Amino acid sequence: MVRDAIHRALVDAVRGLGVDxxxxxxxxxxxxxxxxxxxxxxxxxxxxxxxxxxxxxxxxELSSKIVAPDGAFTAEAAGGYVNFRLTDDWLRRLVADxxxxxxxxxxxxxxxxxxxxxxxxxxxxxxxxxxxxxxxxDSIARLLVFTGHSVHREYYVNSDNTQTRRFGASxxxxxHDMEPPEGGYLGDYVKEVAEMARRDLPGIDRExxxxxxxxxxxxxxxxxxxxxxxxxxxxxxxxxEWFWEDSIWQSGLGKxxxxxxxxSGHLRERDGxxxxxxxxDEGEEEQRVVIRANGQPTYFASDLGYLLSRFExxxxxxxxxxxxxxxxxxxxxxxxxxxxxxxxxxxxxxIIHQLVNLKEGxxxxxxxxxxxxxAGRFVTLDELIxxxxxxxxxxxxxxxxxxxxxxxxxxxxxxQGNENPVYYAQYAHARLANVESAARERHANxxxxxxxxxxxxxxxxxxxRQLAFWPDVVEDSTRLLEPHRxxxxxxxxxxxxxxxxxxxxxxxxxxxVVDDVTLTRARLELCRAAxxxxxxxxxxxxxxxxxxx
RNA sequence: GCCCCGCUAGCUCAGUGGAUAGAGCAUCUGUCUUCUAAACAGAGGGUCGGGGGUUCGAAUCCCUCGCGGGGCACCA
Numbered sequence: 001m002v003r004d005a006i007h008r009a010l011v012d013a014v015r016g017l018g019v020d021x022x023x024x025x026x027x028x029x030x031x032x033x034x035x036x037x038x039x040x041x042x043x044x045x046x047x048x049x050x051x052x053x054x055x056x057x058x059x060x061e062l063s064s065k066i067v068a069p070d071g072a073f074t075a076e077a078a079g080g081y082v083n084f085r086l087t088d089d090w091l092r093r094l095v096a097d098x099x100x101x102x103x104x105x106x107x108x109x110x111x112x113x114x115x116x117x118x119x120x121x122x123x124x125x126x127x128x129x130x131x132x133x134x135x136x137x138d139s140i141a142r143l144l145v146f147t148g149h150s151v152h153r154e155y156y157v158n159s160d161n162t163q164t165r166r167f168g169a170s171x172x173x174x175x176h177d178m179e180p181p182e183g184g185y186l187g188d189y190v191k192e193v194a195e196m197a198r199r200d201l202p203g204i205d206r207e208x209x210x211x212x213x214x215x216x217x218x219x220x221x222x223x224x225x226x227x228x229x230x231x232x233x234x235x236x237x238x239x240x241e242w243f244w245e246d247s248i249w250q251s252g253l254g255k256x257x258x259x260x261x262x263x264s265g266h267l268r269e270r271d272g273x274x275x276x277x278x279x280x281d282e283g284e285e286e287q288r289v290v291i292r293a294n295g296q297p298t299y300f301a302s303d304l305g306y307l308l309s310r311f312e313x314x315x316x317x318x319x320x321x322x323x324x325x326x327x328x329x330x331x332x333x334x335x336x337x338x339x340x341x342x343x344x345x346x347x348x349x350x351i352i353h354q355l356v357n358l359k360e361g362x363x364x365x366x367x368x369x370x371x372x373x374x375a376g377r378f379v380t381l382d383e384l385i386x387x388x389x390x391x392x393x394x395x396x397x398x399x400x401x402x403x404x405x406x407x408x409x410x411x412x413x414x415x416q417g418n419e420n421p422v423y424y425a426q427y428a429h430a431r432l433a434n435v436e437s438a439a440r441e442r443h444a445n446x447x448x449x450x451x452x453x454x455x456x457x458x459x460x461x462x463x464x465r466q467l468a469f470w471p472d473v474v475e476d477s478t479r480l481l482e483p484h485r486x487x488x489x490x491x492x493x494x495x496x497x498x499x500x501x502x503x504x505x506x507x508x509x510x511x512x513v514v515d516d517v518t519l520t521r522a523r524l525e526l527c528r529a530a531x532x533x534x535x536x537x538x539x540x541x542x543x544x545x546x547x548x549x
Numbered sequence: 550g551c552c553c554c555g556c557u558a559g560c561u562c563a564g565u566g567g568a569u570a571g572a573g574c575a576u577c578u579g580u581c582u583u584c585u586a587a588a589c590a591g592a593g594g595g596u597c598g599g600g601g602g603u604u605c606g607a608a609u610c611c612c613u614c615g616c617g618g619g620g621c622a623c624c625a
Binding site: 027036040042049055080158161162163166183272299325328329330331352353354355357400402403405407416418421426427428430431436437438476484485488491504505506512513548549 | 552553554555561562563564565566567568569570571572573574580581583584585586587588589590605606617618619620621622623624625
């Protein structure tokens with residue numbers, strides 16, 4: 001990609017000044033003002049101390065030494081900065097080179113990765129908070145596939161814990177027309193599951209509780225998982241595997257993990273329970289229960305076996321987990337557990353996203369309400385998709401950095417459905433597709449190849465310029481695992497496309513489809529390149545790229 | 550009390566230590582007989598939460614205070 005080529009040329013020039021050893025960060029980045037070109041480096045200032053010379057002198061000398069491969073760019077000093085400008089010729093050639101899937105790069109060399117995301121307790125439907133983790137994890141997975149990683153998408157089904165037992169007990173209660181027990185689940189969907197069970201499990205309502213409850217629990221979880229699978233499918237999300245927690249105990253991995261920790265001195269008994277902690281750590285603060293006094297393993301125990309399943313049994317090189325912020329405190333414990341098991345904690349990458357809070361009442365004046373699945377107080381993901389559509393939902397979530405809390409106002413989201421920025425990008429794509437078909441109708445025999453040297457208008461070259469930046473966005477999003485950079489790029493590219501199109505509205509000789517078939521063909525090449533790139537970027541977000549709107 | 554995230558335009562948010570801090574929405578003004586107006590052109594709007602510090606240079610890094618969110622279980 002061109003940014004790498006610029007960086008290499010800059011480093012070569014710096015070496016040419018006689019700078020040896022490790023270089024400071026030369027701060028090569030996008031120039032902010034068009035007058036400064038396309039990329040800029042503050043190399044003059046960065047090297048002033050090392051060379052004990054004036055920044056502007058250094059920058060001047062660097063710019064004269066820089067050799068651009070294929071005449072791709074020019075370098076110019078401005079104060080202590082070195083500014084780089086992509087040449088028009090190079091931009092035109094880029095247009096001809098853009099192919100479907102442009103921007104894909106082999107950054108991963110086939111690295112075996114697991115991306116585990118959206119793993120919500122199977123005790124109720126997904127709500128709008130869960131939608132965030134699902135779309136974030138899915139787009140991270142898409143990015144990693146796009147950049148040469150071997151990705152396994154997994155949903156971890158927490159099947160074997162206090163919450164699911166409470167859920168089972170709540171279903172049992174509803175089956176017998178009783179209120180759920182203390183700490184149980186209150187949503188109406190619990191009644192629905194109970195009615196389905198009455199139909200699907202004949203005689204279940206006559207079984208004693210100790211027999212009925214485990215059966216109901218399993219049945220209810222499977223029903224919920226079916227529903228979750230259907231909900232995420234509406235967002236274009238599919239999993240390679242639904243991994244059930246109880247399989248860890250059936251396979252013996254849980255016991256294996258515990259045995260290993262016992263041998264390495266990480267486990268000790270206290271108050272009848274089995275605790276995890278560092279061998280030299282006698283303090284009580286850092287210790288966590290693995291096996292309860294009643295003999296039941298905790299979720300933490302399952303996670304120990306789950307680590308072995310992923311890193312040793314299934315040999316993933318790295319595991320990326322997407323968690324909501326309310327689990328943040330669990331990160332150090334998981335890292336410590338991985339280390340204690342002899343695994344590399346660095347290979348366990350945990351991405352935390354902040355929560356989605358619900359506002360109720362009139363738009364803009366609503367009160368904040370914390371969603372609660374147990375209390376039955378939430379807006380479901382399905383309802384959101386029903387109201388605004390899958391594309392707008394995905395765009396809405398992906399637009400935000402994982403670090404910001406979302407204050408969600410359903411009424412406002414519905415109102416804004418029609419002005420969601422996703423349509424801006426999709427419209428650009430549809431326009432390009434439309435103009436391309438209009439050109440084919442008007443000109444029966446267009447030249448097979450394009451003479452891109454005819455692309456001379458500034459608005460045409462600006463589209464090409466945006467295309468040049470796309471591989472940077474792909475790399476940065478992948479390296480930082482931050483897909484929210486993509487919609488911002490898509491917006492910029494769509495802007496340049498709309499401007500390009502409008503030049504033809506203002507003056508008809510600037511339309512794509514003109515009398516001159518050669519010129520038409522050249523502009524079509526630009527349309528094609530921009531359309532492919534928009535499509536690729538939208539795909540990574542899981543957003544559709546319509547041919548017409 | 551301790552830990553994590555946030556505080557940037559009226560609102561929602563971008564912004565790898567660099568030059569004049571950006572976008573969308575909202576407000577106001579223009580542009581459709583035309584390849585799609587779900588668009589384009591333009592205007593107004595900022596003590597980057599407060600205060601210190603590091604640096605040639607800070608919205609960005611460090612310290613501190615304030616406000617908001619989350620977490621500190623034999624829940625997950």
